[in-house]
Amino acid sequence: MWERSLVLSAPGKVILHGEHAVVHGKVALAVALDLRTFLHLRPCAEGKVCVRLPGVGVVRSWDTSSLQALRRGVAADFDESKSPSVEQLHTLKEFAGIAAGASAPESLATLAFLYMCLAISAKYGDVPNVDILVWSELPTGAGLGSSAAYAVCLAAALLMACRAISCPLKEGESTARWTEEELTLINSWAFQGERVIHGNPSGVDNAVGTWGGALRYQSGKITPLKRVPMLRILLTNTKVPRSTKVLVAGVKEKILKFPAIMNPVLDSIDAISQECQSVLEAMPANPSPEYYPVLEELFDINQHHLNVIGVGHPSLDRLCQVTASHGLHSKLTGAGGGGCGITLLRPDTSPLAMEAAKRDLCACGFECWETNIGAPGVTLHSSSSLNAEVLHALSES
Ligand SMILES: Nc1ncnc2c1ncn2[C@@H]1O[C@H](COP(=O)(O)OP(=O)(O)O)[C@@H](O)[C@H]1O
Ligand SMILES: C[C@@](O)(CCOP(=O)(O)O)CC(=O)O
Ligand SMILES: [Mg+2]
Numbered sequence: 054m055w056e057r058s059l060v061l062s063a064p065g066k067v068i069l070h071g072e073h074a075v076v077h078g079k080v081a082l083a084v085a086l087d088l089r090t091f092l093h094l095r096p097c098a099e100g101k102v103c104v105r106l107p108g109v110g111v112v113r114s115w116d117t118s119s120l121q122a123l124r125r126g127v128a129a130d131f132d133e134s135k136s137p138s139v140e141q142l143h144t145l146k147e148f149a150g151i152a153a154g155a156s157a158p159e160s161l162a163t164l165a166f167l168y169m170c171l172a173i174s175a176k177y178g179d180v181p182n183v184d185i186l187v188w189s190e191l192p193t194g195a196g197l198g199s200s201a202a203y204a205v206c207l208a209a210a211l212l213m214a215c216r217a218i219s220c221p222l223k224e225g226e227s228t229a230r231w232t233e234e235e236l237t238l239i240n241s242w243a244f245q246g247e248r249v250i251h252g253n254p255s256g257v258d259n260a261v262g263t264w265g266g267a268l269r270y271q272s273g274k275i276t277p278l279k280r281v282p283m284l285r286i287l288l289t290n291t292k293v294p295r296s297t298k299v300l301v302a303g304v305k306e307k308i309l310k311f312p313a314i315m316n317p318v319l320d321s322i323d324a325i326s327q328e329c330q331s332v333l334e335a336m337p338a339n340p341s342p343e344y345y346p347v348l349e350e351l352f353d354i355n356q357h358h359l360n361v362i363g364v365g366h367p368s369l370d371r372l373c374q375v376t377a378s379h380g381l382h383s384k385l386t387g388a389g390g391g392g393c394g395i396t397l398l399r400p401d402t403s404p405l406a407m408e409a410a411k412r413d414l415c416a417c418g419f420e421c422w423e424t425n426i427g428a429p430g431v432t433l434h435s436s437s438s439l440n441a442e443v444l445h446a447l448s449e450s
Contacts, residue, residue: 057095058093058095059095059210059213059220059222059433059434060092060093060094060433061091061094061206061209061431061432061433061434062090062091062206062434063089063090063201063202063205063209063262063430063431063432064088064090064202064261064262064428064429064430065085065086065088065089065090065190065197065198065199065201065262066083066084066085066086066197066198066201066257066258066261067084067086067197067286067395067424067426068081068082068083068196068257068386068387069082069083069084069395070082070322070326070355071083071257071322071323071325071326072385072389073300073301073319073322073364073388073389074319074322074323074326075270075271076253076254076301076304076305077308078271078272079271079320079323080271080323080327081255081257081269081270081271081326082267082269082278082326082329082330083257083260083261083267083268084261084266084281084284084426084427085262085265085266085267085427085429086191086197086288086424086425086426086428087424087425087426088189088190088197088424089189089191089202089428090187090188090190090191090199090202090203090206091187091188091189092186092187092206092207092209093185093186094184094185094213095183095184097114097184098182099182100117100118100182101115101116101117101182102115102116102117102120102170102180102181102182102183102184103184104163104185104187105185105186105187106159106187106188107186107188108187108189108193108199109158109159109162109193110159111159113149113163117179117180117181117182120167120170120171120174120180121179121180123145123148124171124175126144127141127145127171131171131172131175131176132172133172133176133238133242136248137168137172137245137248141168142164142168145164145167146160148167149163149167151164156298156299161249161250162203162250164249164250165207165246165249165250166185166207168246169207169208169211169242169245169246169249172242173208173211173212173215174211174215176215176217177212177215177216178216181211181215183211183214187203189203192290192393194294194296194297194392195290195292195387195391195393196385196386196387196388196389196392196393197393198261198262198387200246200250200251200258201243201258201262202258202262203246203250204243204244204246204247204259204262205239205240205246205259205262205431207243207246208239208240208242208243208245208246209231209239209431211242212238212239217238218235218238218239219231219235220433221235222433222435227434228432228433228434229432230429230431230433231433236263236430236431239263240256240259240260240263240264243259243262243263244256244259247259250298251297251301252298252301252302253301253305254297254301255270256270256273257270260275261430262430262431263430263431264277264430265430266281266428266429266430267333267426267427269326269330278330278333278334279334280333280334280336280338281333281426281427282333282336282337282338282340282344283338283339283340284397284426285397285398285400285402285423286396286397286398286423287376287381287396287407287410287411287422287423288386288393288395288396288421288423289372289383289393289394289395289396289414289419289420290392290393290419290421291368291369291371291372291391291392291393291394291418292419292420293366293368294392295366295388295389295390296388296390300388300389301388303363304363304364307362307363308362315362318358318361319362321354322355322358325351325354325358329351332344332347332348341400342399342401345399345400348397349382349397350382352382352383352384352397353382353384355384356369356373356383359384359389364385364389364390365385365389366389366391368391368419369391369394372394372414372419375410375413375414376396376410376414378413379409379410379413381396381406381410382396382397383395396410398423
């Protein structure tokens with residue numbers, strides 16, 4: 054029963070190779086991050102739907118009856134396989150008092166919530182009386198898939214609230230996950246949320262948020278990587294804000310303008326992803342340094358390609374230069390245009406060299422930290438399993 058208060062979470066992701074190209078049908082390799090978005094779901098007694106999104110400054114509530122009426126007005130063709138239409142989004146914006154062209158984080162987050170709440174409830178029953186709080190360990194709009202983690206959490210919570218999926222947590226268990234079939238449903242609704250936020254997402258980010266681990270993604274086909282070695286990755290946030298939607302649209306424009314020039318670049322990125330997959334799957338769990346020169350060269354080549362397709366940024370160039378001065382190789386990750394870069398750390402990278410690189414990156418105003426990759430996908434938590442930080446966020450709400 055979901056009637057009790059529940060917490061669920063979904064991870065962010067790092068794209069190793071294939072960002073942007075994956076929107077155009079090429080292969081991407083992506084891994085789940087150990088930074089997560091959390092959602093607290095509880096029933097709202099007074100016939101209301103309440104949503105609090107402290108990360109983007111949203112506190113909204115609506116009467117369930119007004120959402121029900123709104124749904125009747127726009128619901129006819131809600132389906133997890135259909136893109137949200139311009140008309141539907143227009144109606145929802147008017148209802149929520151969001152300006153037509155608004156692209157601010159709070160507007161997109163509210164719109165995604167409203168769309169998913171109405172669409173999921175239209176398919177599975179009445180608009181549920183829910184109180185939803187979402188908070189995240191992920192920086193927003195930095196290339197680590199915060200939009201997908203948000204959409205995956207919303208999809209799982211709303212599907213549970215509408216009883217379209219089970220509440221898999223058994224008495225005495227600290228965490229639980231859903232069946233493959235239920236995860237497929239969560240993923241397809243999360244993709245709709247990503248569509249509201251991104252316009253034209255590939256689906257790789259919500260796939261990682263749903264399934265976790267490390268996977269290859271191409272045109273909706275999700276294949277877990279056979280073997281993933283212990284890769285050490287340094288993540289650096291340049292803190293330069295950017296919008297995935299705008300960057301993805303810019304790449305499309307460039308491809309349309311120069312197809313003969315841009316398509317070979319996308320093919321080359323595809324080949325990089327495939328080459329990287331072969332290397333990773335051939336590597337032992339604790340790889341020796343001899344595997345690294347190829348991985349490093351693939352990072353360098355892809356970073357040049359991403360500049361060619363127009364998603365670089367001076368802050369990312371700086372990041373690459375600084376790490377190169379310490380013998381380390383980096384590329385942007387996610388949509389680029391600022392946001393985060395990843396740096397491959399070798400097994401023989403000395404702690405001293407890494408500290409020096411970190412110090413120089415911080416001196417540029419960047420924030421950096423070492424990450425663990427391959428985290429689990431969307432997960433339901435018992436309150437006893439939540440760590441102190443999560444409990445603190447809950448108690449503050
Ligand atoms: N914790 C959150 N709460 C509400 N909305 C969020 C949250 N995290 C992300 N979002 C939504 O996702 C958008 C950022 O998505 P995007 O530009 O794709 O960047 P990224 O996915 O790389 O973080 C935000 O503008 C906001 O609408
Ligand atoms: C650029 C892209 O490949 C990844 C975007 O990731 P993010 O939103 O920047 O975390 C777009 C997509 O795959 O939908
Ligand atoms: Mg995103």
